Amino acid sequence: NILIIGALGQIGRELTDELRERYGKENVLAADIRPKEDVSFEKQPYIQLNVMDKGALESLIAENKFTQIYHLAAMLSASGERNPQAAWALNMDSLLSILDLSVKYKVGKVFWPSSIAVFGPDSTKQNCPQQGVTEPSTIYGISKAAGEYWCKYYFEKHGLDVRSVRYPGLISYTGAPGGGTTDYAVDIFHSAVKGEKYTCFLKEDTALPMMYMHDAIRATLELMDAPGESLSVRTAYNLSALSFTPKEIYDAIAQEVPGFEITYTPDFRQQIADSWPQSIDDSVATKDWGWKPAYDLKRMVKDMLSNIEVYP
Numbered sequence: 001n002i003l004i005i006g007a008l009g010q011i012g013r014e015l016t017d018e019l020r021e022r023y024g025k026e027n028v029l030a031a032d033i034r035p036k037e038d039v040s041f042e043k044q045p046y047i048q049l050n051v052m053d054k055g056a057l058e059s060l061i062a063e064n065k066f067t068q069i070y071h072l073a074a075m076l077s078a079s080g081e082r083n084p085q086a087a088w089a090l091n092m093d094s095l096l097s098i099l100d101l102s103v104k105y106k107v108g109k110v111f112w113p114s115s116i117a118v119f120g121p122d123s124t125k126q127n128c129p130q131q132g133v134t135e136p137s138t139i140y141g142i143s144k145a146a147g148e149y150w151c152k153y154y155f156e157k158h159g160l161d162v163r164s165v166r167y168p169g170l171i172s173y174t175g176a177p178g179g180g181t182t183d184y185a186v187d188i189f190h191s192a193v194k195g196e197k198y199t200c201f202l203k204e205d206t207a208l209p210m211m212y213m214h215d216a217i218r219a220t221l222e223l224m225d226a227p228g229e230s231l232s233v234r235t236a237y238n239l240s241a242l243s244f245t246p247k248e249i250y251d252a253i254a255q256e257v258p259g260f261e262i263t264y265t266p267d268f269r270q271q272i273a274d275s276w277p278q279s280i281d282d283s284v285a286t287k288d289w290g291w292k293p294a295y296d297l298k299r300m301v302k303d304m305l306s307n308i309e310v311y312p
Protein backbone atom coordinates (compact mmCIF):
# COMPACT_ATOMS: atom_id res chain seq x y z
CA ASN A 1 0.00 0.00 0.00
CA ILE A 2 0.94 3.59 -0.63
CA LEU A 3 1.49 6.72 1.46
CA ILE A 4 1.18 10.21 -0.05
CA ILE A 5 2.56 13.00 2.12
CA GLY A 6 1.31 16.42 1.06
CA ALA A 7 -1.86 14.84 -0.38
CA LEU A 8 -3.81 18.12 -0.16
CA GLY A 9 -1.23 20.07 -2.16
CA GLN A 10 -1.29 21.03 -5.85
CA ILE A 11 0.33 17.77 -7.03
CA GLY A 12 -0.92 15.66 -4.14
CA ARG A 13 -4.64 16.17 -4.88
CA GLU A 14 -4.49 14.76 -8.39
CA LEU A 15 -1.83 12.17 -7.61
CA THR A 16 -3.95 10.76 -4.76
CA ASP A 17 -6.97 10.37 -7.08
CA GLU A 18 -4.89 8.76 -9.83
CA LEU A 19 -3.19 6.30 -7.46
CA ARG A 20 -6.56 5.38 -5.92
CA GLU A 21 -7.95 4.72 -9.41
CA ARG A 22 -5.05 2.37 -9.97
CA TYR A 23 -4.53 0.64 -6.63
CA GLY A 24 -7.88 1.03 -4.88
CA LYS A 25 -8.94 3.72 -2.44
CA GLU A 26 -8.21 1.66 0.67
CA ASN A 27 -4.61 1.04 -0.41
CA VAL A 28 -3.64 4.69 -0.73
CA LEU A 29 -3.31 6.64 2.54
CA ALA A 30 -3.44 10.43 2.11
CA ALA A 31 -1.48 12.46 4.68
CA ASP A 32 -1.17 16.19 5.17
CA ILE A 33 -0.77 18.80 7.91
CA ARG A 34 -4.47 19.73 8.11
CA PRO A 35 -6.73 18.09 10.76
CA LYS A 36 -8.83 15.16 9.54
CA GLU A 37 -12.09 16.98 10.26
CA ASP A 38 -11.13 19.67 7.72
CA VAL A 39 -10.82 17.06 4.99
CA SER A 40 -13.73 16.08 2.73
CA PHE A 41 -15.00 12.49 2.73
CA GLU A 42 -13.70 11.68 -0.73
CA LYS A 43 -10.15 12.38 0.46
CA GLN A 44 -10.47 9.56 3.03
CA PRO A 45 -8.63 7.42 4.10
CA TYR A 46 -6.69 10.39 5.46
CA ILE A 47 -4.34 10.99 8.37
CA GLN A 48 -3.12 14.27 9.83
CA LEU A 49 0.69 14.18 9.77
CA ASN A 50 3.34 16.76 10.53
CA VAL A 51 6.18 15.48 8.38
CA MET A 52 8.64 17.32 10.66
CA ASP A 53 7.61 15.00 13.54
CA LYS A 54 10.00 12.12 12.84
CA GLY A 55 8.57 10.05 15.69
CA ALA A 56 5.04 10.20 14.26
CA LEU A 57 6.42 9.50 10.81
CA GLU A 58 8.33 6.46 12.06
CA SER A 59 5.34 4.90 13.81
CA LEU A 60 3.17 5.43 10.72
CA ILE A 61 5.75 3.80 8.43
CA ALA A 62 6.58 1.00 10.91
CA GLU A 63 2.89 0.10 11.30
CA ASN A 64 1.87 0.18 7.65
CA LYS A 65 4.66 -1.54 5.67
CA PHE A 66 4.18 0.87 2.73
CA THR A 67 5.34 -0.39 -0.68
CA GLN A 68 5.59 3.16 -2.02
CA ILE A 69 5.89 6.63 -0.44
CA TYR A 70 5.29 9.87 -2.41
CA HIS A 71 6.80 12.75 -0.42
CA LEU A 72 5.32 15.95 -1.83
CA ALA A 73 5.29 18.26 1.20
CA ALA A 74 7.44 21.36 0.61
CA MET A 75 7.51 25.12 0.62
CA LEU A 76 7.72 26.58 -2.91
CA SER A 77 9.95 29.28 -4.37
CA ALA A 78 8.11 32.51 -3.54
CA SER A 79 7.12 31.45 -0.01
CA GLY A 80 10.63 30.13 0.48
CA GLU A 81 12.18 33.51 -0.28
CA ARG A 82 9.99 35.02 2.43
CA ASN A 83 11.00 32.30 4.97
CA PRO A 84 14.38 30.88 3.88
CA GLN A 85 15.22 29.00 7.10
CA ALA A 86 11.72 27.51 7.38
CA ALA A 87 11.81 26.46 3.71
CA TRP A 88 15.19 24.78 4.10
CA ALA A 89 14.11 22.99 7.28
CA LEU A 90 10.81 21.73 5.87
CA ASN A 91 12.15 20.76 2.44
CA MET A 92 15.35 19.08 3.68
CA ASP A 93 14.62 17.61 7.13
CA SER A 94 11.44 15.95 5.90
CA LEU A 95 13.26 14.40 2.93
CA LEU A 96 16.09 13.08 5.12
CA SER A 97 13.56 11.49 7.49
CA ILE A 98 11.71 9.84 4.63
CA LEU A 99 14.91 8.51 3.04
CA ASP A 100 16.18 7.18 6.37
CA LEU A 101 12.88 5.55 7.38
CA SER A 102 12.29 4.11 3.89
CA VAL A 103 15.59 2.22 4.15
CA LYS A 104 14.93 1.16 7.74
CA TYR A 105 11.45 -0.21 6.94
CA LYS A 106 12.30 -1.48 3.43
CA VAL A 107 9.85 0.71 1.48
CA GLY A 108 9.96 -0.53 -2.14
CA LYS A 109 9.93 2.80 -4.00
CA VAL A 110 10.05 6.46 -3.00
CA PHE A 111 9.08 9.47 -5.13
CA TRP A 112 10.23 12.98 -4.35
CA PRO A 113 9.62 16.03 -6.62
CA SER A 114 12.50 18.19 -7.73
CA SER A 115 12.05 21.27 -9.91
CA ILE A 116 13.51 23.27 -12.79
CA ALA A 117 14.27 25.67 -9.93
CA VAL A 118 17.53 23.73 -9.43
CA PHE A 119 18.79 25.72 -12.43
CA GLY A 120 19.98 29.31 -11.98
CA PRO A 121 21.11 32.47 -13.79
CA ASP A 122 24.19 30.71 -15.24
CA SER A 123 22.19 27.77 -16.65
CA THR A 124 21.40 27.49 -20.36
CA LYS A 125 18.23 29.49 -21.01
CA GLN A 126 16.86 27.53 -23.98
CA ASN A 127 16.58 23.72 -23.95
CA CYS A 128 18.47 23.52 -20.67
CA PRO A 129 20.17 20.10 -20.66
CA GLN A 130 19.89 17.31 -18.06
CA GLN A 131 23.50 17.76 -16.94
CA GLY A 132 23.40 21.57 -17.19
CA VAL A 133 24.84 23.93 -14.60
CA THR A 134 22.64 23.85 -11.50
CA GLU A 135 23.44 26.96 -9.45
CA PRO A 136 20.05 27.86 -7.98
CA SER A 137 19.53 31.34 -6.55
CA THR A 138 16.45 30.58 -4.41
CA ILE A 139 16.42 28.63 -1.16
CA TYR A 140 13.72 26.46 -2.70
CA GLY A 141 16.02 25.68 -5.63
CA ILE A 142 18.97 25.09 -3.29
CA SER A 143 16.88 22.64 -1.26
CA LYS A 144 15.81 20.81 -4.43
CA ALA A 145 19.38 20.60 -5.76
CA ALA A 146 20.64 19.32 -2.39
CA GLY A 147 17.72 16.91 -2.16
CA GLU A 148 18.58 15.44 -5.54
CA TYR A 149 22.08 14.57 -4.30
CA TRP A 150 20.64 12.99 -1.13
CA CYS A 151 18.32 10.84 -3.26
CA LYS A 152 21.22 9.67 -5.42
CA TYR A 153 23.29 9.01 -2.28
CA TYR A 154 20.57 6.81 -0.76
CA PHE A 155 20.22 4.94 -4.05
CA GLU A 156 23.97 4.30 -4.31
CA LYS A 157 24.77 3.69 -0.61
CA HIS A 158 21.59 1.93 0.55
CA GLY A 159 20.01 0.65 -2.68
CA LEU A 160 16.84 2.69 -2.00
CA ASP A 161 14.78 2.92 -5.20
CA VAL A 162 14.04 6.66 -4.94
CA ARG A 163 12.99 8.44 -8.14
CA SER A 164 12.53 12.10 -9.00
CA VAL A 165 11.65 14.56 -11.78
CA ARG A 166 12.38 18.27 -12.16
CA TYR A 167 8.81 19.51 -12.60
CA PRO A 168 8.33 22.73 -14.58
CA GLY A 169 5.63 25.14 -13.42
CA LEU A 170 2.47 23.07 -12.96
CA ILE A 171 -1.00 24.18 -13.94
CA SER A 172 -4.12 22.56 -12.46
CA TYR A 173 -7.73 23.36 -11.64
CA THR A 174 -7.92 21.52 -8.32
CA GLY A 175 -6.96 23.71 -5.40
CA ALA A 176 -5.78 27.30 -5.11
CA PRO A 177 -2.14 28.18 -6.00
CA GLY A 178 0.44 27.56 -3.28
CA GLY A 179 3.24 30.12 -3.16
CA GLY A 180 4.99 29.33 -6.43
CA THR A 181 6.44 31.81 -8.92
CA THR A 182 4.75 29.98 -11.79
CA ASP A 183 1.36 30.15 -10.06
CA TYR A 184 0.45 33.24 -12.09
CA ALA A 185 -0.49 30.67 -14.74
CA VAL A 186 -3.09 29.19 -12.34
CA ASP A 187 -4.29 32.52 -10.90
CA ILE A 188 -4.98 33.86 -14.41
CA PHE A 189 -7.65 31.19 -15.01
CA HIS A 190 -9.45 32.01 -11.76
CA SER A 191 -9.63 35.68 -12.79
CA ALA A 192 -10.84 34.76 -16.28
CA VAL A 193 -13.71 32.57 -15.07
CA LYS A 194 -14.75 35.20 -12.51
CA GLY A 195 -14.85 37.83 -15.26
CA GLU A 196 -12.15 39.84 -13.48
CA LYS A 197 -9.14 41.64 -14.96
CA TYR A 198 -5.95 39.72 -14.08
CA THR A 199 -2.99 41.57 -12.52
CA CYS A 200 0.07 39.51 -13.48
CA PHE A 201 3.09 39.60 -11.14
CA LEU A 202 5.52 38.82 -13.99
CA LYS A 203 6.42 40.81 -17.12
CA GLU A 204 4.47 39.86 -20.25
CA ASP A 205 7.51 38.39 -22.03
CA THR A 206 8.71 36.12 -19.17
CA ALA A 207 8.92 32.69 -20.80
CA LEU A 208 8.98 29.76 -18.34
CA PRO A 209 8.87 25.95 -18.64
CA MET A 210 5.34 24.78 -17.84
CA MET A 211 3.24 21.61 -17.81
CA TYR A 212 -0.40 20.70 -17.40
CA MET A 213 -1.00 18.66 -14.24
CA HIS A 214 -2.51 15.74 -16.18
CA ASP A 215 0.83 15.40 -18.01
CA ALA A 216 2.78 15.79 -14.75
CA ILE A 217 0.83 13.02 -13.00
CA ARG A 218 1.22 10.66 -15.97
CA ALA A 219 4.96 11.41 -16.13
CA THR A 220 5.27 10.61 -12.42
CA LEU A 221 3.54 7.25 -12.75
CA GLU A 222 5.37 6.34 -15.95
CA LEU A 223 8.69 7.01 -14.19
CA MET A 224 7.60 4.95 -11.17
CA ASP A 225 6.51 2.08 -13.47
CA ALA A 226 9.75 2.04 -15.47
CA PRO A 227 12.15 -0.88 -14.81
CA GLY A 228 14.85 0.34 -12.40
CA GLU A 229 17.65 -0.83 -14.64
CA SER A 230 16.48 1.48 -17.44
CA LEU A 231 17.00 4.61 -15.31
CA SER A 232 20.32 6.37 -15.93
CA VAL A 233 19.42 9.36 -13.69
CA ARG A 234 19.15 9.04 -9.91
CA THR A 235 19.23 12.75 -9.10
CA ALA A 236 16.11 13.95 -10.97
CA TYR A 237 14.97 13.85 -14.60
CA ASN A 238 14.49 17.03 -16.58
CA LEU A 239 10.84 17.09 -17.62
CA SER A 240 9.30 19.34 -20.24
CA ALA A 241 6.01 19.97 -22.03
CA LEU A 242 5.36 23.67 -22.69
CA SER A 243 7.14 26.99 -22.57
CA PHE A 244 5.09 30.15 -22.73
CA THR A 245 4.96 33.78 -21.58
CA PRO A 246 2.16 35.50 -19.64
CA LYS A 247 1.18 37.24 -22.91
CA GLU A 248 0.90 33.91 -24.74
CA ILE A 249 -1.31 32.25 -22.13
CA TYR A 250 -3.38 35.43 -21.81
CA ASP A 251 -3.97 35.45 -25.60
CA ALA A 252 -4.95 31.76 -25.56
CA ILE A 253 -7.46 32.36 -22.72
CA ALA A 254 -8.82 35.59 -24.28
CA GLN A 255 -9.70 33.61 -27.40
CA GLU A 256 -12.06 31.51 -25.25
CA VAL A 257 -13.11 34.29 -22.85
CA PRO A 258 -13.98 37.40 -24.89
CA GLY A 259 -13.31 40.67 -23.08
CA PHE A 260 -10.82 39.13 -20.63
CA GLU A 261 -8.21 41.76 -19.65
CA ILE A 262 -4.71 41.64 -18.12
CA THR A 263 -2.27 44.12 -16.64
CA TYR A 264 1.39 43.49 -15.67
CA THR A 265 2.86 44.66 -12.35
CA PRO A 266 6.08 42.65 -11.77
CA ASP A 267 7.05 42.07 -8.12
CA PHE A 268 9.88 40.19 -6.31
CA ARG A 269 8.92 37.03 -8.17
CA GLN A 270 10.23 38.54 -11.43
CA GLN A 271 13.82 38.04 -10.22
CA ILE A 272 13.07 34.41 -9.36
CA ALA A 273 11.54 33.79 -12.80
CA ASP A 274 14.47 35.54 -14.52
CA SER A 275 16.90 33.14 -12.79
CA TRP A 276 15.30 30.07 -14.37
CA PRO A 277 15.64 28.59 -17.88
CA GLN A 278 12.93 29.45 -20.40
CA SER A 279 12.73 25.92 -21.80
CA ILE A 280 14.04 22.48 -20.83
CA ASP A 281 15.59 19.56 -22.76
CA ASP A 282 13.99 16.36 -21.47
CA SER A 283 15.48 14.00 -24.08
CA VAL A 284 17.02 11.78 -21.36
CA ALA A 285 13.56 11.11 -19.86
CA THR A 286 12.29 10.29 -23.34
CA LYS A 287 15.22 7.93 -23.96
CA ASP A 288 15.14 6.17 -20.55
CA TRP A 289 11.38 5.79 -19.97
CA GLY A 290 9.58 7.05 -23.10
CA TRP A 291 8.36 10.41 -21.82
CA LYS A 292 6.07 12.34 -24.22
CA PRO A 293 3.74 15.23 -23.24
CA ALA A 294 0.10 15.17 -24.44
CA TYR A 295 -1.12 18.73 -23.74
CA ASP A 296 -0.15 21.76 -25.80
CA LEU A 297 -1.14 25.29 -24.72
CA LYS A 298 -4.47 25.36 -26.59
CA ARG A 299 -5.60 21.94 -25.32
CA MET A 300 -4.60 22.81 -21.75
CA VAL A 301 -6.48 26.13 -21.84
CA LYS A 302 -9.66 24.43 -23.09
CA ASP A 303 -9.42 21.68 -20.45
CA MET A 304 -8.71 24.16 -17.64
CA LEU A 305 -11.62 26.43 -18.60
CA SER A 306 -14.05 23.51 -18.79
CA ASN A 307 -13.01 22.10 -15.38
CA ILE A 308 -12.08 25.02 -13.13
CA GLU A 309 -14.63 25.80 -10.43
CA VAL A 310 -15.32 29.41 -9.69
CA TYR A 311 -14.08 29.66 -6.10
CA PRO A 312 -16.38 31.80 -3.89
Ligand code: VAH
Pocket residue numbers: 076077078115116117140167168169170179180181182183
Ligand atom coordinates in the same frame (compact mmCIF):
# COMPACT_ATOMS: atom_id res chain seq x y z
C1 VAH B 1 7.36 27.30 -7.99
N1 VAH B 1 5.65 25.87 -8.99
O1 VAH B 1 6.94 28.20 -8.69
C2 VAH B 1 6.96 25.86 -8.37
C3 VAH B 1 7.93 25.27 -9.35
C4 VAH B 1 9.38 25.64 -11.36
C5 VAH B 1 8.39 26.24 -10.43
O2 VAH B 1 9.01 24.73 -8.70
O3 VAH B 1 8.06 27.49 -7.04
